[in-house]
Amino acid sequence: MxxxxxxxxxxxxxxxxxxxxxxxxxxxxxxxxxxxxxxxxxxxxxxxxxxxxxxxxxxxxxxxxxxxxxxxxxxxxxxxxxxxxxxxxxxxxxxxxxxxxxxxxxxxxxxxxxxxxxxxxxxxxxxxxxxxxxxDKPTVDIRKKYEVQPDYITETGGTLHPYQLEGINWLRHCWSNGTDAILADEMGLGKTVQSLTFLYTLMKEGHSKGPFLIAAPLSTIINWEREAEQWCPDFYIVTYVGDRDSRMVIREHEFSFVEGAVKGGPKASRMRSQENMKFHVLLTSYECINMDKAILSSIEWEALVVDEAHRLKNNQSTFFKNLR
CATH class of the missing domain: 2.40.50.40 (OB fold (Dihydrolipoamide Acetyltransferase, E2P))
Structure with missing residues (x-):
């Protein structure tokens, strides 16, 4: 039974x-x-x-x-x-x-x-x-071209296309010479990955810990976050978006290890000191750059990445003027 x-x-x-x-x-x-x-x-x-x-x-x-x-x-x-x-x-x-x-x-x-x-x-x-x-001196000569992707990139599980590796070599060459650069590949060919891994090589090899600024449309921020998590696991990335209160918390706790490093409250005006910056990359939107131009312009950025840079063609736009 x-x-x-x-x-x-x-x-x-x-x-x-x-x-x-x-x-x-x-x-x-x-x-x-x-x-x-x-x-x-x-x-x-x-x-x-x-x-x-x-x-x-x-x-x-x-x-x-x-x-x-x-x-x-x-x-x-x-x-x-x-x-x-x-x-x-x-x-x-x-x-x-x-x-x-x-x-x-x-x-x-x-x-x-x-x-x-x-x-x-x-x-x-x-x-x-x-x-x-x-x-912490550089471990690799930045002028040396990559023939294959670095081991720390391979360890992420990702594989760069040959043209992406070539793009990274070119960006490293431009950065070392203080020259501005434009990645003009077609959509979908991985310009986000190239930009992130370029910055990542600077940090991993001891050329610069940053800070690096990435300005992107708000709608693409989540894609930048997702790619950074995949390709740059050792980066400390802060996404600087949100309302006034959220941005104030970010400035107070994520910009620097030093208490009181940011002068001001809801309308912070500048960094008092850039000695102990906390993040490698600050990822933000065009709107936040326009709203908080005073504090962001007081930081000495090691590199600036602008997504959809065709917006810079109008040199009279507020965004262009705030980036200068």
Missing amino acids: LRPPRKMEPRREREFFVKWRYMSYWHCEWVSETLMDVYFTAVHRIINHMQYGKTQFDYLVKWKELAYEQATWERDDMDIAYYEDAINKYWIHREKMLGEPIPKHIAKKIAAQREKKGLPPLETTDEPMSKKKKR
Whole structure:
């Protein structure tokens, strides 16, 4: 005889007690988590920290699919998916850009994580920044043409077409001579990839850590982000878009490692210091350049990339004047 079917137990489901914006507490209600976007609780990156104990930190978390103005401070012991990975990446980035040592208890976690994944130990340093800068001299002569793509590009899983490699060689030649350049390939031939990998070679080989500015139509920003994630995994890219409050949070926490490096509040006027810039690439729209020209023009950019550069043909346009 067949056994009777086992009674199905109801699936456990979390609910959140929600206070709705612009509505009084009389309208609070329980809402199923299935109605919430899962990316609202997924960590995008850590953008700052505060220490409140010898080995205890609070972290300012930027959430996926949420604007910077909705970043929140979280304790370091929160049980959030991939939270520890984001913390490790945050400290590794600080070490690479500043040369400051990673806190010992976090360095141990990073070492254990890398060992578990079969990766070699992380190269860290306790040496002074002056010595580190000497060690960071270019590893490849920028005048040397690539015959094959660099290993660090191959490691991303991507393969450049021969004409793309030729384009990158040409861009490197122009950059080393301080000459402006235009990529005039047909649409769909990978000008975005060429531009990104060109900048990536400058960083990876020690020619420049940036900052680099990429100006693009708002509709293409997501494509730039997607290609950068694929081809330039070691780039720290900040997407500078959003409303006034979000851009203010970005300036305060993503422009520099130094607190107060940006002068001003909602209408920031300039960078006080460009000593410890946090990002390699700032990706922004034409509209944001026009709105925040004062702060952006106060930064000494190592390279400027303009998507759909035919817009520059009108030298009387606001965008053209703000880029000068």
